[in-house]
Amino acid sequence: MLNLRLTHEQLKAYALAELETMLQSFGKSLSDFPPMPKADASLVPDVESRLIHDEMSYNRPVLAAQHDRMMSTMTSEQRNVYDKIMTRVKEDKPGLFFLYGYGGTGKTFIWRALCAALRSDGEIVLACASSGIAALLIPDGRTAHSRFSIPFTIDKCSMCGVTPNTPLASLPIKAKLIIWDEAPMMHKHCFEALDRSLRDVLKTVDKRNKDIPFGGKVVVLGGDFRQILPVMPGSTRPEVVNASINSSHLWRYCEVLTLTKNMRLLSSASESDIEGRKLFSDWVLRVGDGTIGDGTIGEINDVDISVVIPSDLLIPSSGNPIASIVDSTYPNLLGNIGKVEYFQSKAILAPKNAIVEQVNDYVLDLIPGEEKIYLSYDTPYHKNIDGDVVDDIHTPEFLNTFVASGLPNHRLQLKVGASVMLLRNMDQSLGLCNGTRLIITKMGKFVLEGRVISGSNIGEKVFIPRLSLTPSDNRIPFKFKRRQFPISVSFAMTINKSEGQSLEHVGVYLPSPIFSYGQLYVAISQGWFKNID
Numbered sequence: 001m002l003n004l005r006l007t008h009e010q011l012k013a014y015a016l017a018e019l020e021t022m023l024q025s026f027g028k029s030l031s032d033f034p035p036m037p038k039a040d041a042s043l044v045p046d047v048e049s050r051l052i053h054d055e056m057s058y059n060r061p062v063l064a065a066q067h068d069r070m071m072s073t074m075t076s077e078q079r080n081v082y083d084k085i086m087t088r089v090k091e092d093k094p095g096l097f098f099l100y101g102y103g104g105t106g107k108t109f110i111w112r113a114l115c116a117a118l119r120s121d122g123e124i125v126l127a128c129a130s131s132g133i134a135a136l137l138i139p140d141g142r143t144a145h146s147r148f149s150i151p152f153t154i155d156k157c158s159m160c161g162v163t164p165n166t167p168l169a170s171l172p173i174k175a176k177l178i179i180w181d182e183a184p185m186m187h188k189h190c191f192e193a194l195d196r197s198l199r200d201v202l203k204t205v206d207k208r209n210k211d212i213p214f215g216g217k218v219v220v221l222g223g224d225f226r227q228i229l230p231v232m233p234g235s236t237r238p239e240v241v242n243a244s245i246n247s248s249h250l251w252r253y254c255e256v257l258t259l260t261k262n263m264r265l266l267s268s269a270s271e272s273d274i275e276g277r278k279l280f281s282d283w284v285l286r287v288g289d290g291t292i293g294d295g296t297i298g299e300i301n302d303v304d305i306s307v308v309i310p311s312d313l314l315i316p317s318s319g320n321p322i323a324s325i326v327d328s329t330y331p332n333l334l335g336n337i338g339k340v341e342y343f344q345s346k347a348i349l350a351p352k353n354a355i356v357e358q359v360n361d362y363v364l365d366l367i368p369g370e371e372k373i374y375l376s377y378d379t380p381y382h383k384n385i386d387g388d389v390v391d392d393i394h395t396p397e398f399l400n401t402f403v404a405s406g407l408p409n410h411r412l413q414l415k416v417g418a419s420v421m422l423l424r425n426m427d428q429s430l431g432l433c434n435g436t437r438l439i440i441t442k443m444g445k446f447v448l449e450g451r452v453i454s455g456s457n458i459g460e461k462v463f464i465p466r467l468s469l470t471p472s473d474n475r476i477p478f479k480f481k482r483r484q485f486p487i488s489v490s491f492a493m494t495i496n497k498s499e500g501q502s503l504e505h506v507g508v509y510l511p512s513p514i515f516s517y518g519q520l521y522v523a524i525s526q527g528w529f530k531n532i533d
């Protein structure tokens, strides 16, 4: 195609067709975004056959070989789980499972084995996870929201964007298995919305499906309830518990499968290492179970308690606690600036954003080189939440002061070599999800260049543009847009943000009490050993 010459009009037509193709795979169309022009229908491939083709175009012999390898190392406990799920799929019977296991027990290993088994046979598996960062670990995993078009504002009557007799409906109809990892962190209404939508879609195949959970599909949820439950700002503990999947009416149909053997521990080389890791891992589990602290067990731990951290895990402070935790977590920092493998597995975790910012500012000051400050452009929406009242009473200066979860700060301070984290899902195929970490390699005026240090595309060079973002925090009573790079500096991060990150060398900085056992568990279970020198 060296001599291919396209006119401006032809280029425009192909670009619109490409955009329409992408939008259709998310159940949307250019016509949903006026005043965008429409695409020429003859240039847009049939969406249904394309979606099916995409889910079946795997290298089947390669997957079959991968599957054989995995089966040969599977433990008997894992084999039991695998067989239960595969038998249900082969029998073509409905099934709802929950695969429960703490970090390192091989849940992802099971997802990979199931995907390889079915895809190498030409079957469709829809694999997703609650967060983008966990979705990257599953082969062709997507976030649950994008996979099933789950609405972001959800209630007990919500439905997903997958509706009967639409191209998107063809995928769940043909799928043999649906996998949903990190289920405990998602609100039960998301699962219930999918349940209702699948019943609706699958009743077009057989009327009886409307009375069967998830329309009769085999659905496997997975995760660890010790970790952080759905994040609901301003909610009480009972409200959060009531929002989690095991409080849903669907839970009574769920068969719980359990993995208990920590496979990450067992990959150790020496006996003494294994012993040390086991002791540490037992302590972590006792924190997760709430059976540690003040010598009490169970219910009493509902109130404020103090957990004694073993003295060999504590970092002695030289008088400046931030300097001590930075030295301990990032030894020889200046000799390793820009090195992907150095930053890949390290982070400092803290319970609150304000503390995280103090640590990040400290580390940024240590790094040599020019510092750039990027200020956001904040504008009010001209309509407020309730209708069409002009909402210009909020000045840009006032909007600049807002700090909200998932929203980059108005003032972003960066240097080449800084470790940063994406705050939005940008491009799953490039591994750019909410939570992906990068090292900044160039700072342009309109674009940042970085190298990926976490997830599926480690080492890849990527470009990050500015985006217009709206805070999703509904405690802010009006709407505004912030145009800024969707990142935050991530030498240190909040414990909530660290969930799903593959970290091995973690410093936990706790100048103020932690909110919950779940948070402490997530923080300390990130490292696989007391990796503090």
Ligand SMILES: Nc1ncnc2c1ncn2[C@@H]1O[C@H](COP(=O)(O)OP(=O)(O)OP(=O)(O)O)[C@@H](O)[C@H]1O
Binding pocket: 073, 074, 075, 078, 101, 102, 103, 104, 105, 106, 107, 108, 109, 110, 263, 264, 267
């Ligand atoms: N049967 C097995 N044979 C070989 N390696 C295994 C096996 N099971 C698990 N592993 C390895 O053990 C490590 C931990 O497993 P995996 O990531 O699947 O656990 P997980 O439960 O998903 O953990 P997390 O919740 O922390 O992501 C991985 O490196 C995985 O490849």
